[in-house]
Amino acid sequence: MYEGVLEKLALLVVGKKNIWTQVAYSHQHSPMADMDWSEMEGLFCQQAPPSAHSSPKLGHRDSSDNLERRMRKDTTEITLLDGKRSLNVNIFLKQFRSSNEDIIQLIKNGEHDEIGTEKLKGLLKLLPEVDELDMLKSFNGDFNKLGNAEKFLIQLTNLSK
Numbered sequence: 001m002y003e004g005v006l007e008k009l010a011l012l013v014v015g016k017k018n019i020w021t022q023v024a025y026s027h028q029h030s031p032m033a034d035m036d037w038s039e040m041e042g043l044f045c046q047q048a049p050p051s052a053h054s055s056p057k058l059g060h061r062d063s064s065d066n067l068e069r070r071m072r073k074d075t076t077e078i079t080l081l082d083g084k085r086s087l088n089v090n091i092f093l094k095q096f097r098s099s100n101e102d103i104i105q106l107i108k109n110g111e112h113d114e115i116g117t118e119k120l121k122g123l124l125k126l127l128p129e130v131d132e133l134d135m136l137k138s139f140n141g142d143f144n145k146l147g148n149a150e151k152f153l154i155q156l157t158n159l160s161k
Helices: 002-013 021-027 037-044 061-077 083-094 100-109 117-126 132-139 148-158
Strands: none
Touching: 061 148, 083 117, 100 148, 132 148
C-alpha cells in the first residue's frame, strides 16, 4: 500500500528528506500497512435499508420507515417561512394541544381567559411582519400542501376579513 506513495514521493522529492518521506518510511513496516481497508470500510459503512419486497414485521416500526415517511412528507410540504420562524410558530401551536382551526376559533371568539395571558403575549410575538404578510397573501398554491406554521399564519391573516 505504501510502496506507491513512496514511489510518487520519490519522483516529486527526488530523494530529499522531508516530513512526508519520513512518515511514509515509518509506516512501511507498521501493522497497518497490510490492513484490508475494504473490509474495514465494510464494517463501518452505512447499511442499505431493507428492500420494499421484504415481508413487513408485525407490530414493529423500523426507524428507517419513519425516516422515509418524514422525507416523503418533507418533499410534498411547501414551506414559505424560514426554518427558525417556522419552528417558533410550531412550538407556539403545540402549547394548545388542539388544531389550528380550534385556536383560530378561540381568537375569533375573543376567549382570552381560555387562551391565557402568556399565550396571547406569545401570539403577539408571532404575528407576521409586512413582508411575510405579503408573501402569505400572495401564495396561490394548494393550501393543504403548506406546512403547519404557514397554514396557521394564513388562517390568522384571513381572520380580519
